[in-house]
Amino acid sequence: MKIHNFSPGPAVIPPSVLAEAADSLKEYQGTGMSFAEMSHRSPKIMAVIEEATDLVKELLSLTPDFEVIWMTGGASAQLAIAPMNLVNPQQAIAVVDTGYWATKAIKAAAQICKVHVLGSSKETNYDRIPKNWALPRGTQYFHVVSNETIDGNQYHEYPSVKVPLVADMTSDFLTKPLPLDKFGVIFASAQKNFGLAGTTCVIVRKDMLDRKVKRTIPHIFDYKTHVSTQSLYHTAATFPIYVSMLTLRWTKAQGGLAEMQRHNNEKATLLYDEIDRNALFTASIVKEDRSTMNACFRINQPELEQSFLDFAEQNGVVGIKGFPTVGDFRASMYNAMPLESVQILVDLMREFEQKIN
Ligand SMILES: Cc1ncc(COP(=O)(O)O)c(C=O)c1O
Structure with a gap:
């Protein structure tokens, strides 16, 4: 039975990428060695890191103002x-509490600097992105969770503020073209839209590196360390970066980010239209803030939740159970998810509706 993998990440990977990665794990380019056995400083591996870096720059049309590095953690x-890297202990950043990952960002930053929380939709289960707020004077940057993977809301237009955005794009990086002039830093783990767990792509605008921060930044955590060593300060995550490189090649071959956006919108429209049509289901997020990546929805008769999960799984649809603290359903549809899989899920929702009526 064909499996349709709606997992939130690690998630579906293009089959051609998996096949090439599997071959390279056995032997890489006639070297008699597995890719995984080769030194991160060998010319072949350094070429992979360079190509992955160049592809990120090309796909996003980054100007020379930006550096791209590969980190772990x-x-x-x-x-x-x-x-x-960017803020003194007595200075403040601003965050809008959009969900689970904004809350994590607030907690993490609060150990390092001051944090203004400008608004929160917690009271309504993060069913929207708060939009009426004012940025306090002196704010050093605005942390934005581009897509709340667990709660299912997404910025379709990024805030326009006088300070740089530092964006956690872990679940929607490379899924659409970006208004680059808004961003100071963008980071994303690879395991959703461009590869395996184990590497994090970080884009840093060069002037952000010049901020004079009054603290000792351990070398390993200093962006400048990784920029000046082309991500080779320590043993780079060679195989994950390789799979990212293959996925970036695949992304380019599909038509780049404009095509990713078109395809992602098509999939999301197909699923949300069914959620809105089918009287059994309700979307968790208000229309204008719904994520194209992670569609969160619930069944209106909670006693049927497990039956629907079982029915979906029996038909090859896996990974749609919501996050433990949120519950309900979440269908994750990253770049590599084919339209066909979303169609199967929609067909099963229709069939289930008929079955119980
Ligand atoms: C939006 C967002 N931010 C941060 C993270 C954390 O990423 P990692 O688990 O790779 O540290 C995740 C993971 O799912 C995420 O979805």
Whole structure:
């Protein structure tokens, strides 16, 4: 049976990428060695890191004002590393509490600097992105969770503020073109839209590196360390970066970010239209803030929740159970998710509706 993997991440990977990665794990380019056995400083591996970096720059049309580095520790580490690099202890950043990942960002940054929480939709289960707020004077940057993976809301237009955005794009990086002039830092773990768990792509605008921060930043956490060593200060996550490179090549071959956006919108429209049509289901998020990546929805008769999950799984649809603290359903539809899989889920929702009526 064909499996349709709606997991929130690690998530579906293009089959051609998986096939090439599997071959390279056995033997890489006639070297007699597995890719995983080769030194991160060998010319072949350095070429992979360079190509991955160049592809990120090309796909996003980054100007020379930006550096691209590959780090470890996930986006979770970046929630601390970004304020550590950019803000003095007595200075403040601003965050709008849009959900689980904004809350994590607030907690992480609060150990390092001051944090203005400008608004929160917690009271309504993060069913929207708060929009009526004012940025306090002196704010050093605005942390934005581009897409709340767990709660299912997404910025479709980024805030226009006088300070740089530092964006956690872990669940929607490379899924659409970006208004680059708004961003000072963008970071994303790879395991949703561009590869495996184990590497985090970080884009830093060069002037952000010149901020004079009055603290000792350990070398390993200093953006400048990784920029000046082309991400080779320590053993780079060679195989994850390789799979990212293959996925970036695939993204380019599909038509780049404009095509990713078109395809993602098509999938999201198909699913949300069914959620709105089908009297059994309700979307968790207000229309204008719904995520194209993670569609959160519930069944109106909670006693049927497990039956629907079982029915979906029996038909090859896996990974739609919501996050433990949120419950309900969440269908994650990253770049590599084919339209066909979303159609199957929609067909099953219709069939289930008929079955119980
Ligand atoms: C929006 C967002 N930010 C941060 C993270 C944390 O990423 P990692 O687990 O790679 O540290 C995740 C993981 O799912 C995420 O979805």
